[in-house]
Amino acid sequence: MAGHLAVEDVLRPDRLRIELLDNPIIKIEDVTKIYKLGNIEVVALNNVSFTINRGEIISIMGPSGSGKSTLMNILGCLDITSAGNYYLEGLNVSAMKDNQLAEIRNKKVGFVFQTYNLLPRSTAWSNVELPLLYSNASNIKLKVSTALSQVGLTDRAHHKPTELSGGQQQRVGIARALVKNPSILLADEPTGNLDSESGNEIMKIIQNLNRETGLTVIIVTHETSIAKYTDRIISVLDGSIVSDIRQKAATVTT
Amino acid sequence: MTLWATFMTALNSLSANRLRAFLALLGIIIGVSAVISLMSIGRGSQATITDRIQNLGTNLLSISPQPDEVLTLEDAFSLIDPIHTPSVKAVAPQISTSGTLIAGKERRRTQIIGTTPEALSVRSFTMKSGTFISVPHVTDSQEVIVLGSQVATDLFGDRDSVGEYIRINSKRYTIIGILAPEGGTSFGSVDRQAMVPITTAYYRILGDKTVHGEIPVQSINVEAHNHTLMEKASEEIQVLLRLRHKISDEDDFVILNLSDVIETLEETTQTIVIFLGIIAGISLLVAGIGIMNIMLVSVTERTREIGIRKAMGATKQDILFQFVTESVLLSFVGGIIGIVFGIGISQLINGMNLGNQMLRTVISYDIALLALLVSSAIGLFFGIYPAIRASALHPIDALRYE
Structure with a gap:
């Protein structure tokens, strides 16, 4: 079983290495999600299973209504499953209460949204600081300035979102996602509202984060031009996975 | 957070x-x-x-007759009795009437109170100038008057009018004193009253002719020795007045305790x-x-x-x-x-x-x-x-x- 090592495994380093590599950061087991709209039941996800390993960069693709948004909400612990299990770093998230989910979102998930979702009246600094305020974080100043420098926005720290370009706003969004040092980065159409140049910059930052720090990245998109920068593409249609393809990721050039 | x-x-x-x-x-x-x-x-x-x-005095009891009954000046003086009413310190009976005070061309209709020298201490008045009514003024029903501060100002302006004269019903009255203002301008304030000896009020202003001791009074103000003796004084007065009036059933007078009113x-x-x-x-x-x-x-x-x-x-x-x-x-x-x-x-x-x-x-x-x-x-x-x-x-x- 993943995550449980026997004594003999520890004594054999080669097996230990394999065990760690195979240890999935995300394990989705027969997950079904059903929405009730009045008397009608809508099956948004139907018996979906897959695993994502630590350090992978993958894209989830599918047209609107395919269930990819539902899948993203579940992966981001914003929603719970109707049936099946979701393990994030070995923790069964599908059995958790609201407050535990909030804690998981705070500690393990970094969100990047298509519409940035920054607090409009707060500065870049305050936006990045936000996740730290919902936990007993120490060294807040250091963490915020580190996250801002990771996305190259140190000099824009005290600007409000309205004073920043779309690309800069999205970089604030990424800094906010990174500040808690999450287990996974979940990006929902991160370039959807950007021109191709800014979009490329954002993809470069995300790809570099994955390659340099080994951060696990999941990008939800319907654009193949984005998906090509990931080394695995999961396609969703009508609530089921129709393909799961591994590829050699293209490197983002700007 | x-x-x-x-x-x-x-x-x-x-x-x-x-x-x-x-x-x-x-x-x-x-x-x-x-x-x-x-x-x-x-x-x-x-x-x-x-x-x-409280300006009226917290040690004050006020006795008044029931409707159609009478309290006399003699009743009032009888309350000064160390044996029957040891708690009573002083007694000030009064008659109230009204009249027009004339000084030169100024006229003022005011309330005129007939009273006795004890009123000065019982009602805790202070004099602005001159003196209050004295015992000889009462025994001889002299035509002297003490003015409330507002009345004095109305008639004479700011001038000290002690020693001057005013007329009531064409009789001449000597002003012997003016009271210090008490503040408060509501109805019944002493500032808007004038005071004469109780006998003067009865014989000269009301013009009645009764034997001295039987002058009917409207109320008797009684000062107790101190605040704690109020109840006791009230009981003593009741017993004494019932005896004097030979009453076996209902009292023909009412005793009002001012602290109760407060x-x-x-x-x-x-x-x-x-x-x-x-x-x-x-x-x-x-x-x-x-x-x-x-x-x-x-x-x-x-x-x-x-x-x-x-x-x-x-x-x-x-x-x-x-x-x-x-x-x-x-x-x-x-x-x-x-x-x-x-x-x-x-x-x-x-x-x-x-x-x-x-x-x-x-x-x-x-x-x-x-x-x-x-x-x-x-x-x-x-x-x-x-x-x-x-x-x-x-x-x-x-x-x-x-």
Whole structure:
């Protein structure tokens, strides 16, 4: 079983290495999600299973209504499953209460949204600081300035979102996602509202984060031009996975 | 989230929409300042009434005859009796009538009180100038008069008129003294009265002709030796007068204890103060509803913000606490400003002249503290429902909200 090592495994380093590599950061087991709209039941996800390993960069693709948004909400612990299990770093998230989910979102998930979702009246600094305020974080100043420098926005720290370009706003969004040092980065159409140049910059930052720090990245998109920068593409249609393809990721050039 | 972070977040959110925050504040400010100024007016009038009665003397009993019955001057003097009424210190019977005082071209119709020398101590009068009525004035029914301060001013202006004459019913009266003003301008104030010897009032002004001791008096003011002897004095007087009047059933007189009157009046004014407080409290309640209204609008407007915060790991309690903090902050700050305004208004209207009545306010800091607590509690109470609405939002729905 993943995550449980026997004594003999520890004594054999080669097996230990394999065990760690195979240890999935995300394990989705027969997950079904059903929405009730009045008397009608809508099956948004139907018996979906897959695993994502630590350090992978993958894209989830599918047209609107395919269930990819539902899948993203579940992966981001914003929603719970109707049936099946979701393990994030070995923790069964599908059995958790609201407050535990909030804690998981705070500690393990970094969100990047298509519409940035920054607090409009707060500065870049305050936006990045936000996740730290919902936990007993120490060294807040250091963490915020580190996250801002990771996305190259140190000099824009005290600007409000309205004073920043779309690309800069999205970089604030990424800094906010990174500040808690999450287990996974979940990006929902991160370039959807950007021109191709800014979009490329954002993809470069995300790809570099994955390659340099080994951060696990999941990008939800319907654009193949984005998906090509990931080394695995999961396609969703009508609530089921129709393909799961591994590829050699293209490197983002700007 | 730490308390400080919550506080700063609330402050930022409120300052982001200053006009709206100000309008919500305004309701609380008006409510609290209304409570404080109305209560201080209430307490001020209470103090005025109490003071005025206490001016009459707290050791004072007043005896008056029942309707169609008679108390005589002799009854009054009989109360000075160390054996039957040891608690009685002094007795001042009085007759009240009215007449026109003429001094040169000035005429004033005033209340004329026939009284005895003891009134000076019993009613605790002080003389502005001259002397009070003395014993020979009474025994000889002399035509002398003591003027209340207002009467003296009306007739003679600021000039000291002691030694001058005035006329009542074409008889000449010598002014022997002028009383110091007692303050208070309500009906019955000694400032608007004139005093003559009780015998003079009876024989000369009323023009009656009875044997000296049988002069009927309207009331007898009795001073007890001290405040604690009031009950005892009252009982002693009752026994003595019943004996004198040979009464076996109902008393033909009434003994009024002025402390009882004060108590009754205080109870009455207390009711008025509470009533004023309730009216002002209603405005505070309305202000609370205003806060709730504004917080509900705020929750709807900031749905997306709530979604973002939840996605970043805010729990239900974090969101609840944030919105409650905002409304409590509003009502607390409004309460403080309201206290400042309320105290200002109270000081401004203190001493204001309303016709012939001076408005007096007494600022009570217990009321100020209470108003602050109540307004904060109102912020808490009316802030909870919008805060619960905010905290119950599902993160996905909140994030999707346009």
